[in-house]
Amino acid sequence: MITQEKYRTTVKELLANGTIKMAIGYRPGSTPDRRRPLFIRTSEEADQLVLDSTCITNLSGYLVTEGLLSDEKQVGIFLRPEGIRSINILAAEYQLNVDQIVIFGFDSTGREVRPLQGRNAGDFSALLTEIKENPPLTSKEPLLERVEKMNAKERFDFWQEEFSRCIKCYACRQACPMCYCRRCIVDSNQPQWINTSSHTLGNFEWNVVRAFHLSGRCVQCGNCDRACPVNIPLRLINQRMAKEVVDGFDHFAGLSPTQEPVLASFKKDDTETFIL
Amino acid sequence: MSEPFEPKIVAFVCTYCTYAGADLAGTSRLKYAPNVRIVRLPCTGRISPMFILKALQKGADGVLVSGCHPGDCHFTHGNYHARRRWMVFRALLDFTGIPPERVMFSWISAAEGSKFADLINSVTEDIRKLGPFDQYQELITETESPATL
Numbered sequence: 403m404i405t406q407e408k409y410r411t412t413v414k415e416l417l418a419n420g421t422i423k424m425a426i427g428y429r430p431g432s433t434p435d436r437r438r439p440l441f442i443r444t445s446e447e448a449d450q451l452v453l454d455s456t457c458i459t460n461l462s463g464y465l466v467t468e469g470l471l472s473d474e475k476q477v478g479i480f481l482r483p484e485g486i487r488s489i490n491i492l493a494a495e496y497q498l499n500v501d502q503i504v505i506f507g508f509d510s511t512g513r514e515v516r517p518l519q520g521r522n523a524g525d526f527s528a529l530l531t532e533i534k535e536n537p538p539l540t541s542k543e544p545l546l547e548r549v550e551k552m553n554a555k556e557r558f559d560f561w562q563e564e565f566s567r568c569i570k571c572y573a574c575r576q577a578c579p580m581c582y583c584r585r586c587i588v589d590s591n592q593p594q595w596i597n598t599s600s601h602t603l604g605n606f607e608w609n610v611v612r613a614f615h616l617s618g619r620c621v622q623c624g625n626c627d628r629a630c631p632v633n634i635p636l637r638l639i640n641q642r643m644a645k646e647v648v649d650g651f652d653h654f655a656g657l658s659p660t661q662e663p664v665l666a667s668f669k670k671d672d673t674e675t676f677i678l
Numbered sequence: 679m680s681e682p683f684e685p686k687i688v689a690f691v692c693t694y695c696t697y698a699g700a701d702l703a704g705t706s707r708l709k710y711a712p713n714v715r716i717v718r719l720p721c722t723g724r725i726s727p728m729f730i731l732k733a734l735q736k737g738a739d740g741v742l743v744s745g746c747h748p749g750d751c752h753f754t755h756g757n758y759h760a761r762r763r764w765m766v767f768r769a770l771l772d773f774t775g776i777p778p779e780r781v782m783f784s785w786i787s788a789a790e791g792s793k794f795a796d797l798i799n800s801v802t803e804d805i806r807k808l809g810p811f812d813q814y815q816e817l818i819t820e821t822e823s824p825a826t827l
Contacts, residue, residue, distance in 0.1 A: 549773070550773075554772070554775055554776070554777040554778075555775070555813070556775075557773065557774065557775035558774070558775025558776070558813050559775070559813075560775070561774050561775050562775075562817075587728070595728040595731065595732060596728075596731075597735070597821060599821070601817075601820050601821050602817050602820060603735065603814075603817035603818060603820065603821050604821070606774070606817065607731055607735065609774075610731065610770060610771070610774055611727075611728070611731070613770055613774075614727055614766070614767055614770055617766045617770065618766070639770070639773060639774065642769075642770075642773045643766065643769070643770060643773075646765075646766060646769040646770075647766065650765055650766070650769075651762065664762070665759075665762055665763055665766065666759075667762075668755065668758035668759055668761065668762050669758075670748065670749075670758065672758070672761055672762055672765070673765065674748070674761055674765075676764075676765065676768060676778070676783060677761070677764075677783045677784055677785060678782055678783065678784035678785075678797060
């Protein structure tokens with residue numbers, strides 16, 4: 403509560419003195435434990451701001467909305483540590499200029515919300531390094547372990563079962579801050595790489611491609627998991643790929659705004675044990 | 679009497695090394711298994727993971743991707759980029775249940791005609807032992823668009 407009040411005041415101040423043109427935060431949703439994004443432009447709108455432990459959505463995707471940052475004015479945004487990592491990745495991929503982003507960082511343990519020190523993406527490097535060293539456990543670990551123990555055939559069946567529910571709504575794509583392509587590969591039809599019908603093969607291909615494009619970029623915010631209307635454990639694949647990239651290339655996505663994207667860089671001595 | 683299973687293998691190769699290696703195998707009159715369909719691309723860096731998925735979608739039992747040895751790339755570092763991409767993509771396929779034995783990667787230079795012939799032979803044998811990729815064929819059948827390979 404105190405954090406919420408403090409941030410309301412800060413947002414009002416920054417809006418009033420013209421530092422930021424807008425702040426992106428949370429407001430009450432349709433049920434008590436749901437939150438909606440709030441775009442604050444005036445002091446009255448700032449009064450609707452809510453900040454508690456149920457504010458879990460990673461809002462950073464809104465920053466790449468077309469035209470939002472093109473006037474070079476600053477925008478404030480409420481972010482958890484994962485969100486700050488997303489901002490770093492977007493900056494590293496030249497999708498935004500970090501100098502335009504004012505970060506209102508927060509994190510929560512249980513129901514307690516606490517603010518994070520810092521306003522600019524660069525201020526959080528110590529915190530992010532700490533997260534790299536001690537990554538927080540997610541609820542997916544037991545499932546990940548179970549899937550890894552399966553043989554290829556069981557894994558194939560496991561994922562077919564999961565993907566067979568997919569209805570190709572692309573909510574996972576819309577919810578993901580990293581999926582900002584103007585034209586997604588599934589929307590192109592010359593050539594059509596992926597079956598667009600929602601039969602199991604098309605679903606499989608879509609989900610593999612989605613996971614590949616997020617390899618080394620996903621920050622485990624869980625937006626895709628929560629957006630999926632049929633509860634496919636999408637984050638599980640992303641989590642596995644994040645592990646691969648950390649183990650293989652010591653790349654923890656989103657550490658700094660100048661970090662080179664892992665699949666757009668290389669080292670001459672990268673492992674190649676699998677190459678015949 | 680049933681005919682022995684002949685695997686369908688798609689090879690994505692770079693034009694400067696592996697394709698030239700395949701050419702050398704041909705001009706040296708080396709015999710290798712006819713199961714491979716070669717697709718020539720400018721560089722391994724051009725080989726998108728989409729190609730591999732597409733090959734499987736069209737009914738391939740195995741996919742081989744091959745290019746210049748590290749340091750030999752015509753474009754200086756296309757194969758270094760490709761190597762990282764493959765490593766991640768391979769792990770992804772493994773995790774989603776595509777047996778890694780079906781998607782193989784190799785370096786073959788323009789001078790390695792005999793390595794090319796040997797590799798094609800051994801890859802064909804390996805896939806023959808694994809048998810047709812039935813799990814994937816079922817999915818292709820479900821789409822009602824025939825596998826054209």
